[in-house]
Structure formats: C-alpha cells, structure tokens
Amino acid sequence: MPRFSIVVPSHGVAGRLSQALDSVLAQSFGDFELIPVCDAPDAPAADVVAGYAERDSRVTPVHSPPSAGLAGARNTGLRSAVGGHVLFLDGDDVLAPGALAALDARLGETGDVDVLYFEHERTPWWEGEPTNPPASLLARTPDRAFAPREVPQLTGVALPAWSAAYRRAFLTERDITFPGDHFTDVGFGGLVALRAERVAALRTVVVRHLLRRQGNRLNLPGEHHTELLDQTELVLTRAAEGELPVERLRPLFEQLFAAVLKTAAHPRRLPAGRRAFFRRASALYRRHRPAGYRAPGGSLGVQHRLLASGSYAAFHALRAANRGALRAAALLPRPRGLRTRLSYAAQLRLPLDRNLVVYCAYWGRGYACNPAAIHAAARALAPHLRAVFLVEPDAVGGMPPGVEYAVIGSRKYWRVLARAKYLVNNANFADAVVKRRGSVHLQTQHGTPLKTMGADQATYPVVAAATGSFTKLLARVDRWDYNLTSNRHSTQMWERAFPGAHETLEYGYPRNDVYYTASAEDVARVRKELGVPDGKKALLYAPTHRDYATGFASGLDLAEFCEAIGDDYVVLLRAHYFYDQGSSRGGGRIIDVTGHRSSEDVCLAADALITDYSSIMFDYANLDRPIVVYADDWEVYRETRGVYFDLMKCPPGRVARTPEELAGVFRDGAHADASATALRAAFRERFCQFDDGRAAERVVRRVLLGEPPESIPPVTPLAERVPAPAAATLVRS
16 A cells, blocks of 8 residues: 555646646655546546556546536545545645655654644745745644644644645544535535544645635635535534534634635625625524634624624625725726727726627737637627627728728727627737626637747746736736637646636637638639649748747748749748738749738648748648648747747657758658658647637637537547648648
8 A cells, every 4th residue: 555645636727737746756755646636538637647647657547527526526536545644736736845755754753643734835826935824833733743632723724635644544434525615625624623633743845835826716706605604514513513622612613714704804705695694604603602702802803793793784884995996996997098098988887788799810900810710600600799800900901891890999999899798809909908797708819839828938038028018918818708729738838828717618729610611612712812823732831930030031041942842832931920011022933921811721722831830830730731840940949939848859740950951851752751641640639639610610609609518519530520622632641
C-alpha cells in the first residue's frame, strides 16, 4: 500500500492541471498514488491526464460527472484510494518541492495521527506577496501529537481540505465524506475535527494555492450561498449530538458565523432571498449559541447582536451604507467626447433590444472571419434577429450588399453597442463599452495559439511592451460570457491566457465550416477571382507577424523561389493583416492576396501552404492538403515571442530552414510524400478536433437561440469528414 494517495479534481482547470500533476510526480518521495478525477473520458482534463497515465503507473485517473460537483469528485477519488494517508489537491494548485518527504518525516515523528495539518501559501495570480493563513494558528500547536481539545481554535472549518493529510482508515471507519457541493470544505473540515482523536501539525508550506483571477467560485452570486447555512447547521448539530465541550464549541460557533455574516453582508452574493437567508441564519444562531457566549466588540459585534435579535431591517441599513455612490461611479461610461458620453449614457438607460446582434471582426476591418460566418448562419437559423457590423470608414466599401453596418465612433455605433442583447467579436470591443446585465458577449477568437497570448505574454518584454495594459486587457476579458475554441489545445491555452468566468464552447471555428461545405465549383470560382491561371498549382505563402521587426519583410525571396521550383507553380502571397496596406507586392507568378477579404477563400484556392509560425496552418490543415513550414528564424521567434509547444517536434508537414531546402522539397515532391502525409495526419488529429462544417450552426443555436447544450449537434468524427477538393492534384492522404 502506498504511503500517500493524492486526489486531484480537475473540473475547469485543464489549462493548469499539468502544473499540479508535475508538482506531484517531481517529488523526491515517490511512494504515492496520484488520482486525477476527470469529468468524463472525453473531457478537456482527460486529454491531459491520459498522457501522464501512459508514462507513469502511479497515475490512476477516475471519473466523476460535473453534476456531482467538487464534493462528488473528491469522494470518488477517496473511494479509489488505497494509500495510508490521503491528500486533496485542487487542479490548479501545486505541491511544494520536498512536501511529501516532509509529511512522511513528520508522520514518522508523530505516528499515524488521524489528521496532520500543515501550512499553505495563497499565491496571487498576477502580482503581490504570497500569504500563509494557517501559520499563526499552527504556531500555537504543540510539537507532539495532541488531542483537538488542547487547541480549541483548531476547528477545521476555516481550513481548506487541501491543508491537511488524513489517515484513510480514520475517514472510512468514521464514514466521513465531503457533504453537499458548495462550501463542502466547511462541513468536511468541521466533521473531521469533531471526530479526530489524535492530530498533529507540520509548520511547513506543503501546498501552494494559486488564487484564480476571477476569484473563488463560491463568491459568485447565486442561491448556492444558502448551502453555507446547510454546512453550518450540519457541523453544529453534530457538535451538539457529541456534546462538544463549551470551550471547543465557542470558537467553532464564532468561526462558522463569521463566514455566515460575511455572506449576509455582501449584497452581490445573494441577488435574491437575502431576507430568508438572514432569518434562517438568525434561527441557527439562537439555537446553537453556546451558553454564556459574548459577542465580539466593534462593528462585527453589532452584526452579531442584530443577527441574534433577527433585526433584518437594521442589518440591511448597516450593510447598504455608501454602496449607492460606489455603484454609480463604477457604471459611468467613458467614451471620448462629452456629447458622445451623454448620448451613450442615455442609451444605456433604455431596455436591451433582445433581437439585436452586433458583430465586429479584426477591430473593424470588415465582414470577415468567425463573426461573418456566424452572421451568415444566423440569417438562415434566426431570421428574426437584426444584425449590425461595426466597421472602420475605409472598410465600408467592402461590405456585402444587404449587411447593415455602423461606422466605428459614430452615434449609431454607440447606440447599437448600448442596446444590443448579443455582441460577437473575434478581438475585443473598446474599453469604454459597458457590459450590461442581460447582454451576452461571445468571443470567437481568430486562430489557434502557437505563440503566447494574453496574460502569458507578460514574461516576454518585446511583446508585453506592444500589448499595453494587461489590466485593461483582462477587464475586457471580464465582459466575455462565452469563448469559442476549435481544439482541446486552444481550450487549455485560452484558460491560461485569458483567465475569467466565461464558459468555453468547444464548437469549432465557424469560419472553417467552408472547408467542408465548399464544392469543386466553389474552388474553381475562387481561383478565377484571384487570378490563378488554369493548369497551374497555387502555393499559398502566409508568414506571420514578427514582434521584433518593423513592417513587413518576407524572409523569402519569392521571385527566386518561383524560379527554383519551376513553371508549374504560382505563389499566393498573404502577409499578416497588420500589413494590409491595399498595395500589391506581387507581379508575374506572385499574386498578392493580402487585401482579399476572406482568408478562407485564399486557402480554398491553394493546393499547398507554406508558412512559418502563422495560425493559418491550423485552419488550413482542415483541407488535408500539403503544408510546409519555413522556419528560418525559429529560435529567435521562440525566445522573443514565446510559444506553447515546439512546432519543430510536431509540424504539420515538412520543415525547411533555408530557401534552398524549401525549393528542394517542392522540386523532389517531399512536401507531399508519405512522411509528410503522416505528419499532417497527426497534426490534424490534434488540432482539427471540432471543425466539421457545422460550427456556425452550433454557435447560433446555443448563443443566439438559447438552446440547451444537449440539443446542440455533436461534432462529426475526423475520419468521417470530407474536405473540399483541391483544384490540382499534388498528393493527398
């Protein structure tokens, strides 16, 4: 039997789960079993865990449905455990180096106590000094094993479950499990302390708890706060049944009602039912108040006395002081210009238009990308909705006929932003836009991340300097209700890069639907529009932006490249959209398609793709056509921009480092040989998970029509999808 069983629930933390698992597997003390608890075999975290289970036999994943909550996940892991002592680690926490060795040594000194409490650090997600809440409490404990009555303040209800190691036989013999769902740590910690006979303390940090940027889920508004009273009643009832001595009951009572009063005094936690919460708390207070109990002094003591007397009106008045002015200041809109501010503020006071959808793509560059694809699907599936695209003045001429638009900065622009029920963007709306209650913001993204994004850019000085204020960036993230992903990799990286309270939709990118719905006639039409000569093979060259470079400078001499590969080819040049200046950089066999509205059309026209590190490779892979990576400055790019994985180890096809190598892979056909095909197949398996031609439909049904998740069309398996045909026959898998 292993010394320790370490249970790690993973719901909603797939992006950081690997850090938790690595921290356990890297321990110098190796006598343990690691039990990750995943939602289901196909859940985001299950992908992460599967690799660990293959590499290390100590990793034994189990499954618990999300409906069972945190308590259900921990109980499932506990039932599977066989170790002598059990630890519970949240999926975004880490074990400190040497933690298990320190626990083992301490248990060797104290014997197998029922509970070994230890210190933990709470680490700010961004900046600030870590804190160690248990340190002062554990400093007052004896150096030896002791009975709980010797330290009455150690009640268990103020410590999280991951701040102690529990003797597994003690939990099973006493039938102690995690009760309820929300606030389960309060009930579990209290029951453990009530039933334990021998405990000990380790005055060493064992767990480093990463505070989530969006805060503790328990602090979000909702009816779940009433469960705090359930847990309070459970613990105090068990204490009364066990005739807990008054010297232990007093600190237990005080710590429990400190949490209850904090919730009762916080208006946003209880959007409804505040009076009922207060009345029930008051009844519990009077029923379980210890004999001779004296309320604390100061403002907290006033709250105790009001709760004891059941005076909700007085408590409400005390709580509401000065909140009105603060709320008004927070809601003040700040667009530029006095008249615009006044107009926008007036529009914000009007009801939301529940049939209005505002779309924007690439900061107003026109009708493009995922917003355009969602709009097209909504026309068919939700014709009752009015759509308005936000565009810059120079993009007005490129808007398709019949699509309503508003010029960015105009009065109409601010009016529709103030009134729209739905706001859809593949970047972000202006900082001045107010997130109204009842509005729905959908972030569609515009690519799969190879390079670091969002908060992950902070450690790369060149990129961070160009990004601007991360505080403002994350304030924009806070407006999102939904975030769209096209593969599990994106799900995990967006969670890290854009921490927030939004829901992730693994529906695929709507703009990529066309790669499975376009016909041969569509491909021929696009090639003709772009000027691809009949009988020629078109190579799309799409390099990405370099943060360390100024302006567009191709690392490849395209004229020399064309000369080297022969007359059968033409090159479609598509520079990054940052460099779309409306002027042609082509000529002869080089066709500049940078200014073409649709990157999807350009991809359909191309028989093969040449790129460096652009996210276009992830989208193009859906077409199952050859891809060649031209990586002439990979080391520089990786160090200055930061990347999420080593593209050189898992490329979508052949890799060339010099112009000569690049020309060679096309001259000898290596770009499309069996090895290149195998690389592309593995790449598609990993990054083309959710793109199947129905992503736009899924988004419209879920977000704009409000259909439940279970009614949304499932993703078609990759093996059953048929990509749009290529015009020329290179070599297809």
